[in-house]
Amino acid sequence: MKKFWIIGVVSFVFVLVIVITGLKWHKQKVAGENTAIALRSASEAISNARLRHAFVYASSLFHESEEMYQKAMQMWRKENERWYFVRDYDQVISMAANAEEKVNLAIKKAGEHRDRFQKDFEKLAEQLSSKIKDFESYYSFLPLPEDIRNKFVKGRILFTESQRSGDKGEFSKAYNKAKDASELISQAYDFGKKKLNNYFESFKNWEKLNKEALQLSHSRRIIMVDKIARKCYVYKNGKISHAFNSELGRNWVGDKNKQGDKSTPEGKYYVTKKLKGSQTIYYKALLINYPNEEDKARFNSNKANGVIPKTAQIGGLIEIHGGGGKGTDWTDGCVALTDKDMDKIYPLADVGTPVFIVGSLVSWDQLKTRETLKAANDDE
Amino acid sequence: MKKSVFGLLTIAMVLVFSSCAKYPQVEVDAAKAAVEAAKAAGADVYLPEAFTGLLGSLDAATVMVEEQKSKFFSNYDEAKSKLSEVSAAAAQMVTDTEARKAELKEEALAAIESVKGLIAQNQELVEKAPKGKEGKAALEAIKADLAAVEAAVAEAASLVEGGNFIGAADKAKAANDKAVSINEELNAAIAKTKKR
Numbered sequence: 166m167k168k169f170w171i172i173g174v175v176s177f178v179f180v181l182v183i184v185i186t187g188l189k190w191h192k193q194k195v196a197g198e199n200t201a202i203a204l205r206s207a208s209e210a211i212s213n214a215r216l217r218h219a220f221v222y223a224s225s226l227f228h229e230s231e232e233m234y235q236k237a238m239q240m241w242r243k244e245n246e247r248w249y250f251v252r253d254y255d256q257v258i259s260m261a262a263n264a265e266e267k268v269n270l271a272i273k274k275a276g277e278h279r280d281r282f283q284k285d286f287e288k289l290a291e292q293l294s295s296k297i298k299d300f301e302s303y304y305s306f307l308p309l310p311e312d313i314r315n316k317f318v319k320g321r322i323l324f325t326e327s328q329r330s331g332d333k334g335e336f337s338k339a340y341n342k343a344k345d346a347s348e349l350i351s352q353a354y355d356f357g358k359k360k361l362n363n364y365f366e367s368f369k370n371w372e373k374l375n376k377e378a379l380q381l382s383h384s385r386r387i388i389m390v391d392k393i394a395r396k397c398y399v400y401k402n403g404k405i406s407h408a409f410n411s412e413l414g415r416n417w418v419g420d421k422n423k424q425g426d427k428s429t430p431e432g433k434y435y436v437t438k439k440l441k442g443s444q445t446i447y448y449k450a451l452l453i454n455y456p457n458e459e460d461k462a463r464f465n466s467n468k469a470n471g472v473i474p475k476t477a478q479i480g481g482l483i484e485i486h487g488g489g490g491k492g493t494d495w496t497d498g499c500v501a502l503t504d505k506d507m508d509k510i511y512p513l514a515d516v517g518t519p520v521f522i523v524g525s526l527v528s529w530d531q532l533k534t535r536e537t538l539k540a541a542n543d544d545e
Numbered sequence: 546m547k548k549s550v551f552g553l554l555t556i557a558m559v560l561v562f563s564s565c566a567k568y569p570q571v572e573v574d575a576a577k578a579a580v581e582a583a584k585a586a587g588a589d590v591y592l593p594e595a596f597t598g599l600l601g602s603l604d605a606a607t608v609m610v611e612e613q614k615s616k617f618f619s620n621y622d623e624a625k626s627k628l629s630e631v632s633a634a635a636a637q638m639v640t641d642t643e644a645r646k647a648e649l650k651e652e653a654l655a656a657i658e659s660v661k662g663l664i665a666q667n668q669e670l671v672e673k674a675p676k677g678k679e680g681k682a683a684l685e686a687i688k689a690d691l692a693a694v695e696a697a698v699a700e701a702a703s704l705v706e707g708g709n710f711i712g713a714a715d716k717a718k719a720a721n722d723k724a725v726s727i728n729e730e731l732n733a734a735i736a737k738t739k740k741r
Contacts, residue, residue, distance in 0.1 A: 190617060197615030204608045212601035216594070238607065245614040252615070311689045318693035318723060325719035492735075 189250050200241060200254040203261035207234050210268045214275070219268070221337050222275035222282070230271055233264035282336035289343045290331065293324055296354045303533070304357025308416045308427075308494070313356050320349030364418050364524055367431070371523035374433060378521045379403050386513055388436075388451075388485065390500050392417055392429060393525040393532065397485065397500060399513050407513065409506040412489045414498040418524075421455070421498055423464065423473050424480030429498050430455045434520045439511065440484075447499075448487030449507040453520050455483035485510070485520065566619045572628040573610060576603055579635035586642040590711070591649070599638060602631050649710035653701065656717030660698050663724035667691055670731040687727060694724050 211234055214220075219227040237260035244252045300317060327342035378387045382400035389398045392413055399407035414421075414429040421430035438452040456464065456479045464479045480498065489501030500522070502510065525532065580603050588596040609624035671687060697720035704713035 194617065197612070200615060201608060201612035204611070205605070208601070208604040208608055211604065212597065215597040215600065238611070241611050241615070245611060249617055254615070305686070309686070311692075314686055314689040315693045318690045319697070322693070322697045322716070322719045322723055325722050326715045329715045329718065 186250075193249060193252060196252070196254045200257050200261070203258045203265075204234075204237060204241065207237065207261045207265040207268065210265045210272070214268045214272050217272055217275050218279065219271040219275035222278040223271040226267060226271035226274055230264050230267035233260060233267060237261040237264055279336055282340050286327070286331055286336050286340040286343055289340065289347060290324075290328065293343060293347055293350055296350055297321060297324070300350070300354050300357055304354065304361060307357055307360055307418055309353070309357065309360075313353050316349040317353035320346045320353065323349065360418060361529065365529045367420075367524055368528055371431075371525060374521050374523050375526055377433070378519065381519060386518055388510070388514060388518060388520040389526075390429075390485075390520070390522040391526045392431070392523065397502060397506075397510070399510065407509060409502050409510060410489070411485075412491060412496060412501040413494045414496050415494050417494050420463075421460070421480065421483075422467060422477075424478040425497075426480075427497055429496070429500060429522060430460060430483055431522050431524060432457060432459055434483075434522065436514050436516050436518045436520060439514065439516060440486075441511070445484075445486060446488075447484070447501070448504040449511045450484040450486035451511070451514050451518075451520070452482065452484045455481060566613075566621055568614060568619075569610060569621045569625045569628060572625050572632075573607065576606060576628040576631040576635070579632040583635045583638040583642065586639045587646060587708075588638045588642045591642050591645045592638060595638060595641070599631065599634055602627070602634065606631050646708075646710055649714055650705060653705050653710050653713035653717055656714055656721055657698055657701050657705070660694065660701075660717055660721045660724050663721065663728055664691060664695055664698070667724065667727050667731060670728070670735065673735055687731060690723070690727050694720050694727065697723075 211231060214227055214230070237257050240257045240260060241254070244254055244257060305314075305317075323342055323346035327339045327346055330336075330342060331339035375389065378389050378400055380403075381387050382403055386406075387400040389400055390396070390411060391398070395411050395413065397409045397411040398405045414427045416427040417429050419428055420432070421428040434453040434455060434457055436451045437454045440450040440452060441448070444450075461479065464473070464477075467473045468475060468477060483498055485500045485502065485507075487502060487504040487507040489506070490503035491501075495501070580599060583596065583599065588599070606624060606627040609627055610621065613619040613621050613624055667687075668691065671691070697716055701713045701717040701720065704710075704716060
């Protein structure tokens with residue numbers, strides 16, 4: 166009887182152990198499977214995030230989620246080192262779920278940031294294209310300092326690079342390059358704009374001179390030089406009777422301030438001498454009375470105010486002469502025509518013929534409405 | 546009786562402690578090292594999409610390994626096979642990356658040569674272009690533009706030396722665009738002078 170009880174109790178305990186072990190084994194099996202599902206899901210989300218460049222557009226969120234995933238893997242490994250029946254995967258699953266949640270947030274944020282970068286880049290690219298077009302149309306023909314031109318070209322090259330990045334869908338890179346390009350291009354653009362705006366502050370005076378010239382032309386021939394249009398006109402009876410292409414001093418924007426500034430003077434002058442043959446090296450020439458009284462007064466005032474050095478000379482020998490047709494502004498301040506055109510204008514002028522030189526006969530707004538200044542120059 | 550109980554317990558213990566197959570640490574380390582080698586070769590830069598796929602495969606394989614480890618009866622055969630695939634793909638990626646790098650390097654060098662050719666051509670055109678009153682070239686503007694293009698080419702060349710072939714190709718191509726526009730500008734100026 167006693168034996169029977171012993172066998173019965175031992176058998177019961179054995180069966181109980183087997184049942185408990187079986188249940189625990191099943192529980193651990195399910196927990197292991199769930200852990201694998203959680204980690205696999207997190208890993209797939211991370212791969213998806215990588216494909217969407219979350220490491221660029223939501224960098225910190227992505228890296229945080231990646232760290233959490235690695236930590237979950239470490240915890241899983243550590244737990245797997247323990248005896249099968251005492252492993253606890255709850256923390257691993259929780260960490261994997263957090264990693265997945267975070268990486269999904271990173272994907273969402275990356276999408277938003279990428280769209281924002283794309284929009285910002287496209288907006289900036291549009292602004293830059295317009296600035297480049299304006300600069301090339303209105304300001305690039307101005308005599309600009311070398312560093313300003315250099316900035317523009319560097320910016321232009323950077324902008325092309327940014328467009329290439331944009332074409333590849335690398336909008337963050339494209340935007341950052343466009344921003345660098347914008348800084349350079351804007352400096353050149355602002356310089357050119359300011360220079361031209363300052364120049365056109367004299368427009369009222371140019372208009373006044375043109376009115377006077379047109380009135381005077383009813384009684385005699387007048388020569389009118391429009392610097393921006395690179396034109397030399399002959400007025401007769403209030404109308405243009407002849408129009409010639411012209412070339413100017415290399416630093417032609419603005420009035421002439423002193424000898425050697427390579428600028429063409431602006432104002433009202435007259436022909437003082439007609440030169441030809443051995444009298445001039447430029448085929449034929451019409452010498453004008455630069456500096457006139459107004460030029461002298463301004464020169465003295467500039468000298469007194471320290472605008473120009475005390476040792477500066479006012480210069481002279483400004484002519485309308487031949488040798489032109491080089492396609493560039495090359496003189497030291499004279500107005501150059503082709504020899505053929507000099508043959509035409511020379512007999513139309515006498516000593517005493519008024520010569521008006523102005524920056525422009527039309528306002529800046531009118532000029533801008535023309536297709537482009539460059540195109541206008543190219544048509545010549 | 547005692548013997549049979551002892552026998553059953555022994556079998557149970559054997560099952561508990563000796564049922565696991567050997568953890569494929571060597572294969573895991575080899576796959577990780579192969580992926581690192583692909584990254585060191587520049588696969589993440591030159592073949593980004595393929596490299597992202599490779600990282601995903603490595604992650605999937607390591608999950609498979611741990612999944613087996615978490616089982617009472619582990620079987621690493623499938624995981625080992627996946628790890629070998631990852632190692633092989635990573636090794637192939639090193640070769641592919643080198644080939645892509647060589648291709649891009651060639652592209653960058655060709656673009657640099659092309660710009661250099663255009664710069665030389667432009668410098669010749671500058672000589673032919675309208676000259677100034679005092680015999681000096683009156684094309685400072687274009688010369689400044691050319692200097693900026695030359696600087697960009699030098700930058701592209703140094704990027705090639707530094708192994709940044711994508712950046713070098715982009716810069717050289719951008720410089721090439723500008724050199725072409727200068728070339729057109731110069732030719733137009735010369736044609737205009739001839740016309741006159």
